[in-house]
Amino acid sequence: MRSSYLRCDYFIGRNQQSAGLDYAAKLGVRCDHRGIDKLVEHLDEVDVVFDASSAQAHVQHAQVLEGQGKLLINLTPADTGVWCVPTINSSTLRDVENLNMVTCGGQASLPIVHALRRTGQHLNYVEAVSSISARSAGAATRLNVNEYLCTTEKALKHFSGAPSVKSILNINPADPPVDMQTTVFALIDKPDMAELRHSVRVMLDQVRQYMPGYSLIMEPSLIDGKVVTMVRARGAGDYLPAYAGNLDIITSAAVRAAEDRCRN
Structure with missing residues (x-):
């Protein structure tokens, strides 16, 4: 929401009782708890998908989104896609559809x-x-x-x-x-x-x-x-x-990677 290049169109989770979904809704973001199925219904409305689910779930999500022309940014430790560290190689990955933010x-x-x-x-x-x-x-x-x-x-x-x-x-x-x-x-x-x-x-x-x-x-x-x-x-x-800097650093890196793509 601070980004000058990105707009959050959907925040989609997998748990209807998620406190994170409640928090996002209070910020005025459209939310849903039906996971990848809900995303697919609205795929034409988004350009970038951030996946922060789990390594196992990301493998399925990557298969569903493959060839859809969307930038998929993987914040899970699943070993799929191309490794991306913004200060090292983000600017060289303009044509990659699945960016792996490592861990x-x-x-x-x-x-x-x-x-x-x-x-x-x-x-x-x-x-x-x-x-x-x-x-x-x-x-x-x-x-x-x-x-x-x-x-x-x-x-x-x-x-x-x-x-x-x-x-x-x-x-x-x-x-x-x-x-x-x-x-x-x-x-x-x-x-x-x-x-x-x-x-x-x-x-x-x-x-x-x-x-x-x-x-x-x-x-x-x-x-x-x-x-x-x-x-x-x-x-x-x-x-x-x-203190949860471990979660913030990979989120911040993922946002920067998406911004680099938009700027380019």
Whole structure:
């Protein structure tokens, strides 16, 4: 609703008692609870579909929407479509119909990984460890942990060029709830720390254009032979609490990807 390029025509869920549907309706958005069937009835009225259901449901939704001429943006960890990280490759995906926003951990870590790689230094190993509040991990998140890990690792390998990668997700039950934090570890031969730090700071500013709560906790540091960087993702605090930055960062990235398509 803040976007200068997009208008929300429908908010469609799968649960008639959804608090999210009630919230959207109060904002004046047309709502329905009948899922993909309702969307198909009104497909000629929309240009972009954001799918934030579940990995399993997205596979079906992608099949239904294939060839319909709509931009489908996948916010689930289903391994379909083309990986998209706005600060890395959004502008090169003008003809792709199914954009895969990887995962929340991917959107938090991949900009940093790209910042490390674009200095020209070879990455031998990359590990991304994300910690999120248990209160921000809903039913679909918990159901899709395996898909999350697999998809994040595939994207890490693709964007880093490293022969070996690892993704870890910690769901933290702490009260008060913790903000999302992601730590990136990288093995780099003879790292130029000044160059790496500059590249990460530039990337931080780029991500903050669509995710203002993305901040640097620890700039690239050499610890026990590994380059270590840590970032925090804190949400806008609209419908979701601000600590649910894991949900805000992938939503914000998806909106930016759609805006990039509209601008182009």
